[in-house]
Structure formats: structure tokens, C-alpha cells
Amino acid sequence: MSNHLIIAPIITPLLVAALQLLVGEKRRRTVLALSIGSCVALVLLAAALVWAVSADGALAAVYRIGDWPARFGIVLVADRLSALMVLLTGVLALALLPYALGRWQHRGGHFQPLLQFLLMGLNGAFLTGDLFNLFVFFEVLLAASYGLALHGSGARRVSAGLHYIAVNLTASMLFLLGASLIFGVTGTLNMAALAELIPHVPGRTRALLHAGAAILGVAFLIKTAMWPLGFWLPRTYAASAPAVAAVFALMTKVGIYVLLRLGLLLFGDGAGPASSHFGSGWMLWGGVATVVAGTLGMLGARDLGKLAGYNVVISSGTLLGAIGLQQPAVTAGALAYLVVSTLAIAAFFLLAGLLASDGDDDSDDTLSLEPYEQQGETAANESLYAKEDESRVVISAPIAMLGLSFSVCAVLLAGLPPLSGFLAKFALLAPMLDGGTRTGAGVLFTLIIVAGFCTVIALCRAGIQIFWVEPERIFPKVRLTETASIAILLCLCLLLTVYVEVPLGYLRDTAAQIHAPASYIRAVLSAAEAAP
Amino acid sequence: MELVLAVAIGILAASGVWLLLRPRTFQVIIGLTLISYAVNLFIFSIGGLRTGADPVLHDAAGDIAQYADPLPQALVLTAIVIGFATTALFLVVLLTSRGLTGNDHVDGEDGTP
Numbered sequence: 292m293s294n295h296l297i298i299a300p301i302i303t304p305l306l307v308a309a310l311q312l313l314v315g316e317k318r319r320r321t322v323l324a325l326s327i328g329s330c331v332a333l334v335l336l337a338a339a340l341v342w343a344v345s346a347d348g349a350l351a352a353v354y355r356i357g358d359w360p361a362r363f364g365i366v367l368v369a370d371r372l373s374a375l376m377v378l379l380t381g382v383l384a385l386a387l388l389p390y391a392l393g394r395w396q397h398r399g400g401h402f403q404p405l406l407q408f409l410l411m412g413l414n415g416a417f418l419t420g421d422l423f424n425l426f427v428f429f430e431v432l433l434a435a436s437y438g439l440a441l442h443g444s445g446a447r448r449v450s451a452g453l454h455y456i457a458v459n460l461t462a463s464m465l466f467l468l469g470a471s472l473i474f475g476v477t478g479t480l481n482m483a484a485l486a487e488l489i490p491h492v493p494g495r496t497r498a499l500l501h502a503g504a505a506i507l508g509v510a511f512l513i514k515t516a517m518w519p520l521g522f523w524l525p526r527t528y529a530a531s532a533p534a535v536a537a538v539f540a541l542m543t544k545v546g547i548y549v550l551l552r553l554g555l556l557l558f559g560d561g562a563g564p565a566s567s568h569f570g571s572g573w574m575l576w577g578g579v580a581t582v583v584a585g586t587l588g589m590l591g592a593r594d595l596g597k598l599a600g601y602n603v604v605i606s607s608g609t610l611l612g613a614i615g616l617q618q619p620a621v622t623a624g625a626l627a628y629l630v631v632s633t634l635a636i637a638a639f640f641l642l643a644g645l646l647a648s649d650g651d652d653d654s655d656d657t658l659s660l661e662p663y664e665q666q667g668e669t670a671a672n673e674s675l676y677a678k679e680d681e682s683r684v685v686i687s688a689p690i691a692m693l694g695l696s697f698s699v700c701a702v703l704l705a706g707l708p709p710l711s712g713f714l715a716k717f718a719l720l721a722p723m724l725d726g727g728t729r730t731g732a733g734v735l736f737t738l739i740i741v742a743g744f745c746t747v748i749a750l751c752r753a754g755i756q757i758f759w760v761e762p763e764r765i766f767p768k769v770r771l772t773e774t775a776s777i778a779i780l781l782c783l784c785l786l787l788t789v790y791v792e793v794p795l796g797y798l799r800d801t802a803a804q805i806h807a808p809a810s811y812i813r814a815v816l817s818a819a820e821a822a823p
Numbered sequence: 824m825e826l827v828l829a830v831a832i833g834i835l836a837a838s839g840v841w842l843l844l845r846p847r848t849f850q851v852i853i854g855l856t857l858i859s860y861a862v863n864l865f866i867f868s869i870g871g872l873r874t875g876a877d878p879v880l881h882d883a884a885g886d887i888a889q890y891a892d893p894l895p896q897a898l899v900l901t902a903i904v905i906g907f908a909t910t911a912l913f914l915v916v917l918l919t920s921r922g923l924t925g926n927d928h929v930d931g932e933d934g935t936p
Contacts, residue, residue: 423898430905437912446923450931453848453920456913457929460855461843463909464862467902471862471895475869480894 296343297354297369299336300377300414304329308407316400323392326403330388333381333410340374345797350814353420361420361815362484368420368815371801372626376417376548379630382783383541383637384410390534390641390776399442409435409538416545420815422470422480422507425549429466433459436542439535440527451530458513458523466510472503483815486556486808490563497565504557508550508570515546515607517577518584524604525588529596533644534776536596537637540603544633547610550574551622554614556808571615575731578612579738581605586742589749595643598753599636602704605742606632612735613719623802624719627795631715631784635703638780642696645773646757692774694758699781701750706743711787716743718795824872828864835861848917848927852910859906863899870895 307329311322344352351370355361369377384406391402412432419425437459441452474480476496477488492500509520516524524543528536558569585604592598606628613625699710706716720739723732787794804810835857842854870892877890917927924931 423901427901427905430909434909434912437909437916441916441919444919444923446920446931449916449920449923453916453929453931456909456916457843457851457855460909460913461858463905464855464858467862467866471866471869471898474895474898 294352294354296336296339297352297367297418298356300333300340300381301367301411301418303332303336304407304411304414308404308411311404311407312401322403326391326407327388329407329410330381330385333414334378334385337374337378337381340369341371341378341797344369344371344374345800351811353815361481362479365424366420366481366483366815367418368483368811369418370811370814371797371804372548372552373417375626375630375797375801376544377414379544379633380410380413380417380541383538383633383780386634386779386783387534387537387637387641387776389772389779390537392772399444401438402442405435405438405442406538408432409439411435413541413545417548420482422473422482422485426463426466426470429545430463432542432545433463436539439538440531442532442535448530451527454523455527462510462513465506465513469503469505469507469510472499472506476500476503481815482553482556483812486559486561486812487816489557489566490561492566494565501566501569504553504569507553508573511546511549512577512611513546515543515550515611516581516604517607517611518580518604521581521584521604521607525592525597525600528600528603528640529594533641536599536640536644540636540640541633543603543607544610544629547607547614547629550611551614551625551805555617555622555805556811559617559806559808561808568617571617572731573615574611575615575735578608578610578615579731579735581608581611582735582738582742584608586738586745590745592749595647595753595757596640598749599639599643602632602636602639602746605746606636609719609735609739609742612731612739616723616732616735617806618722619802619806620722620799621719622806623795623799624715624717624722626798626801627715628719630794631703631711631787634780634784635700635712638696638777638784639700639704641773641777641780642693642700645777646693646697689774690758694754696774696777696781697750697754697758699784701747701754703781703784705746705750707747709788711784711791714788714791714795824874825868828868828872832861832864832868835864846928846930848920848929851929852913852917855913856910859902859910863902863906866895866899866902868895 307325311325314321314325316322340352351368353361354367354369356365356367359365391406409432412428412430412435415428416425416432419428437452437456440455441448470480473485476492476499477485479485479488489500513520515521528539531539554570554574558566558571560567562569582605585601585606585608588604589598589601592601609632610625610629613621613628702710703712706712716739720736723736839854839857839859839861842850842857845851845854873891879890879893920931921927926932
């Protein structure tokens, strides 16, 4: 395998974004062609990476930048988990492109280059093997996300963006503090070298190391929107443009990825008695609290964008709790849930955007839902029953399409059978029952089921109000390209339902690999010894 | 020297946090700047404080203990650059918000009528 394959998913979007800026916004076709080329290339590169790392007995692939030995230089590492996340990024970006063809992207400047920079940051964060480089890639993706969150401007977006930027700048400061504390104790920022050093840290400085790791963890927990650090998320996501929110659905998963990676690499079973499983309890109970907060928020949400935002929170909470359990089988299920929920939530954000806009490209409306109050319900019921006597209502094709997509989204998000949402949730929940070593497993299990049930309630209610109660609601003219994105995302989920065995097998191996980090450490550090 | 630096970092961070929690956008950005100063000083001090030490080895026989650790200095340089850029961006958003909402409250609406 050519080693340059590992850096290609970072370089490609960087070059394409630079080219797009050079070409200029006036030449839309060229810019779009570049974007399409880049996204197709990313999917192909990611598929090649997955194929390369999933070969039998393959270790993590290591790329040394500038060919410096791993302990001194910067490394990029691709193992099964990184390759999976890069593939998910590429697929999501490619699926979003048809939606991004719409005219709305020209409401603000430079949508496509910003998206490419975001992809570069995401891929970099997934592939880096070095804590400080992780910070740099995080800043790249955050800087791009600030631009995207503000895309289209407007008072609501700017005000939400202000909070988003302030929160994330503070989180970046915590990131720096944590990373520098860890560097101060161990003298290295390379993740593999850290994992090797941590069991040998003297007791005197171990507390300092734990403090550094905890501060670092808080920075990522802010990005994953753990309760009570996640109040910024629903508002920001609901305020940003639909395609942007769909990409952001993946951004919270970067925090999950880092917590999973560092939690198991640095504080796994091999970290010695004093440090192993450090912080896992926090993640478990934080995840539990996040699921509760997300569910309550979802039931109270008054517009479709916020509803989707709280679904992101629930998904984050579920994943956090599952990571906190630190059992390979649960982790495999969590990864399956991560993939399916990211795709489904992205589709849901796009759908919410389509339903909210009234065909006019300048509108920033959100679709508001009626409150639970008695009045609203009776009014809804009356209009619902009043229509029954009328002659058959003709359902036009776009509404049927939107309605069908909405129900598929609801089934996926709630985890109802028979779609892949159910299979992923089953893979996540089943191992929690047998095992059951941690006290919190039962609580998390119950809460995830309850959250799924509440998702059904909230989405049914929204669906009834949107599609049934008001037949006179003017639906937007739906363009084929915009529905194509939703269709692609949902079809992917359907495909995952049918061919579930292959990806699930890959995920099981992935979980086994990250739960046994010795091979990762050996791959990175032996690359150092092989250096001239 | 350690004590002076520690006290300076503490004062900067404490003032920064206090300002960050204030309701005006200008106070928030000054707070963020102060916190980033504190963090930068902290990163700088993590390599150990030493006066007049060289960051680069001149000869192979040099004593490692006599050299300043160059890595925190490289890290702090990166952090300063990135912090500068993001602060500039935040400033733009702050001004846009001021222009769109007509006041400088972080929520875009003044609590005091």
C-alpha cells in the first residue's frame, strides 16, 4: 500500500478549496465541478483506506510527515476506526452535494470552499496521531464551521453563531491547557508514545496528568454537547442552513471519536491500576444525563430544526454512555449506531429545511409546531376530523415523497424495526444486558429505550401537524436535486439494513482493535525505529 | 520567577473568566483574549523556566539539561497564531451582531428596558 494514501484525504480538500478560492465565486460551474471531484475522490480514497486497513492481520498504517521518527515528528495514523470515520465523512459530503446545488448557497459567500476546509479538518482530526496536531485540525474545522454556521447571515443566525463561537473558543482554550499539562508531565504529545508512558508515570505527577486529561476531556465533551455543556447545540443547529446543519451532525461525532480513541488508548486496561478506566464513569453518567436532557428538549421543541437538534443531543448522549461502559461488544454497537444516526439526522435536517422553506430562497423560516396545550389539540383534532367527510384529498407526488422520507427518518431515528436504526440500536443494547458489569448499564439501557419511545411521540406529532392537519399548508416547490440528497442518505440506511452483516463484522473488528491498543502503539512506534 | 508567573497566569485567567460571563459582547471578547494570554503563558511555562538557555543544540556533546525545551515555544507560537485569527473572526461576528440587533448584548436583546 502506498503510504501517501493516508495524507491524501487531508491534502485533497485543501487543494480543492484553494483552487475554488482562486477560480472565484463567479464561475459557479467550475467551483461545483471541483467540489464534486473532491467529494468523489474522498469517497474513493476512504474506501481504499478501509480496504487497506481491513486486510487480514493489518496493523494501523502510519505516515510520518517529513519522515521524522514518530517520537519527534508528526504522524498520521490510519486504523480501522479512523478509516471508518473518514469514509463516513466522504459519503456524507458526497450525499449532500446535490442539495448544495440549490440556489440557497449563493445567499452567502464561499459555501463550497468552506465545506472543503471543513472536510479537511474532519479528516485531519480523524487521521492524526498527535495531540497538538489534533488541536490544529480541530481549529481548521471549527474556523470553517464558524463561517458555515453564519452562512446566509440574518439576525437569528448571527446571534446563535456568536454563542457558538464564544463557547468553542473557550473549549479550545481548555484543549490547549489539557494538552500542555499532559505534555508537561510526559514530555510527549504523540498518542502512542503517551499510551506507552502513562503506566510509568510516577505517583507524584499522576494527579497532574489526570487533571490534564480531564480538562482535555471537558473540551471534547463541550463539542459533543454533553449535559450541561451542550446548551449551545440545538439553537445553533436550528439556526444554520439545512445542509450546514447536516454536516454539523457529523461534527459532534468528532468529539465522540476523540473520546473513544483517547479513552481506550491512554486509559484502557493497559494504563496500569491507577489510571485504567479514568473518566469512564463521567462519560457514562454524563451520557445518561445527556439522553434525559435531549429527550426532554425534544418533547418540548417547538420547531422542526430544534427537534432535529435535540436528536443530535440524544445521539451524543447514547454514544457517550456506551463509550463509558468500555466493553468491546457495546463499542461495536455504538459505532453502528453512530453511522446510522449520523446519516438519519443529516437527512432529517435536510428534510426540515425543505419543509420550512416556502420555495422562496430568501426565507429563513423555521417550521413551528403547535404547543401541547388543550386548545391547540382540539383545533388540530377538529380540522383533522372535519376533513374526513370531504372528498378524497389528492396527494401530490412531492408531498408523498416528503411524507415518505419523513416517516423513514422517524423510524430510523426512533430505532423501530425493521430498518437499520433498529439493527444498530439492537447491536448497542443487546450486549448491555449480558455482561452488565457496570452499574450504570441498566440505567442507560432503560433510558435509551425510553428516549426511542419519546422520539416516536415527538416525530409522530410533528408529522401529523405537518402532513395531515393542514392540507392547505402550502408546500414548497421541491426540486429534484434537493430530494436527491435525502433519498441518497435514506437509501444508504436501507442498504445498511439489507447488508448489515458486512459492516457489522467490520465494526466488531474495529472495536476489538481499539480495545487492544497494543497493536496501534507498536505500529506507530516501530515505524519510528525503522526510520533511518 | 515561577511564583510571579503563576500569579500572573492566575490573575489573567480569573479576570478573563469573570469578563467572559458578563453580558456585553465587548467584555466577552476581552475576556477571551485574557484567557488566551493566560493559556499561552501556561504553555510557555510548561517546558520549565530557564534564563539564557539555548533552544538548539550546538554540538553533540552539549548537556541536554542546559537547554530550553523548544517544543512548548513552537506550540505557543501556533496557539498564538490560531487564537489571533479566531479572535479576529469573533470580532467580525460581534460587529455584525451589533449592526443587526442594534445593541451589544450577547443575546441580541437588552435585558434592561
